[in-house]
Amino acid sequence: MHAIKRYLLSRRLVHPWAWWVWALGIAGTVSMSNNPYVLALALATLCFVVAKRRGASPWSRAFPIYLIIGFWIVVYRVVMHILVGAKIGSITLFTLPSFQLPQWAAGINILGTVYVEGLVIALIQGLSLATMIVAVGAANSLADPKKLLKALPGALRELGTAIIIGMSIAPQMAESAVRIHRARTLRGDNTAGLRGFSRILLPVFQDTLDHSLALAHSMDARGYGRRAQTSRTEQRITSAFGLLGIVGVCIGLFVILDSSSPLYIAVPILVAGCGFVVVSLFIASRRKTSSTYNPLPWGTAEWLTCICGLSPLLAAILTRIYDPASMITTWVPLHIPNTIPLFVIFGLVLAALPGYLTPMLPRNTHRVRRRKALTPDILKGRTQQ
Template identity: 40%
Template sequence: MSARLPRDLHPVAWWLWAIGLAVAASLTTNPYLLLLLVGTATLTVLARRGDQPWSRSFRLYLWLGLLVVVVRVVFRVLVGSGYPGTVVLDLPAWSLPLPEPVLAITFLGPVTLESLLGGLYDGMRLAAIIVCVGAANALANPKRLLRSVPPALYEIGTALVVAVSVLPQLADSVRRVRAAQALRAGDPASRGRVRGLRRIVVPVLEDAFERSLALAAGMDTRGYGRAGSATPGQRRTTGALMLSGLLGVCVGTYALLDQTGAVSRPVGRGFLLGGLLLAAGGLVSAGRRVERTRYRPDRWRWPEVVVAVSGVAVAVAGVALARGIEVDGRFLLDPQVAVAYPDLSAVPPVTLLALVGPLLGLVAALAAPPPVLAARPDPVALRRREPAVAA
């Protein structure tokens, strides 16, 4: 019963859920599946986001995704004249001559339906990934996410939190600037002109600059960037472990993704496993010399598990749809079937797995507890502060 009380879900659970949706989106160009993934992320955000500044940034990610789709289609019109198919717009071609080793670039020319659909599908895939990341950014508290970072990665975690909170901070700055300008007398006719845009952009940039200086001062006061008490030998050992682990992971990943057979799969798996072990050793070695305390660490409860598992289930369904499931040497789902990557000259097909996979992400909206709103106090905290009533 207490799990349904308003509380903030663990930020790592939201990010695991969003990464699962993004993985599924990266493995398909089917517009129906991409729209389902975007709809799943949007409904979950609308159902479980709070009223904090970062929660209001999801609309910016939606507009950014739409801009990506438009730019991708426009580029197909500008430089996609050599794509075969049904011509829907015959534009005059113009070539830009280049030096001899490089071929000339041809702009415009005949625009085919397949070229436009290819640009639309690719743009929708990238837009879906952006929307999934925006959903995690709108649902997860970046400050609590920083507390969940391992001690060895606290500086990298700080940089990541600052990076992902840029858009929420800008959205909050735009809201406050517009509210302040609405209280002042001004020319109403200039709000839709360039002058009105300048009246918003300049205060927003000034506010962002002031917040950056305040953040830098706060981080310097708290000792971020200090060398610590590690000896030169300990630093060299940690650096060697991290570098060796990175090289092992790179070689193992290349061997697993390489289709030429230059490196065998068992050798690649060995390099990958060894690299992960060395990197883990480097993280442990670096974390021992970082003195950090954690006040009231976030607990991982059953809603966090359900949210994370739902994202993993969406990713597994996307992988199964794109690569097929092999049983006894026979593919139950042929990866060549145009479901994950539909043919541009036909209507994109769908299957039961294709429809159910993205909808599994909606389980997170049902399992996650209601968020704690800023205007509404935390009932758990109020219950802790209530004085005991004598009988």
């Protein structure tokens, strides 16, 4: 009992890979269903956990950007359905003048009659894609990209550096936008709307580029990209194991996706391919010259986060096999879905538990402390006067 109480009251950051496994599990669940109950609960789960466990870092403040991107994805999908989408259904919503493009443009029909069923299908498809984007944004908001790079194997350091810098573009732009907007406000420039947005657009891009160049110089000064000298034989062995692993994984996945092939052939090939990849990464990691100071812990919180994130994915796979009608909803004719995948719903409820079961953030990363630390000294002086 004392150990459980000490765990619940502990304060530390969760391993970034645990958050990515959790988010990718929810994204995989969403990709296997168009049931609106599953999509709505998955979106609510992502927002809940991010609200409970995000800090005050730049990547944490970028989560609203992913929500905005998801919203515009839904809007874009609906607009494109009205413009050039397949007009299916029986309940007419409204009718627009239509015309057909010439044959060299594939003879696409523009506008025309819009039916409620087709519009609902477009809305659900847009919501599904938006939820997967929000899942990636949730992982990017909860996981520190620098610690994510630190936890990568040495063989993937260069590739991981490029990927993580790409993922940190949105958080960096969000931090630059907040800082530039605060500076403009202190100078008395309160221009809003498109005019105000156009004024900060170029400074935001310039500030993001400057930070990227500073990061590149800093990484180069710390020895990133440098490798130890290895023999040609070891390099050939690493390349051979890597090639065999990639070929094995591709063949295994292809055989698994082919429903006519038995699983007792596909699974051993996939496992063998993954084994070759692991051996190749282990051998290649020996060429890393940098040491790891204060390695990231992987404990009970990380295992709970991974299990909670993968539970809805496992439930979705089993439900898709034994009860596919509850996962895939047909909207023609239009009706309210009366089948609810209870197993998947229970898995998504478990996916929300990391909002409570993971350790609380350290006190120096809390949003309230960060907000107080960012209070301008000028405003403090005005208050004292």
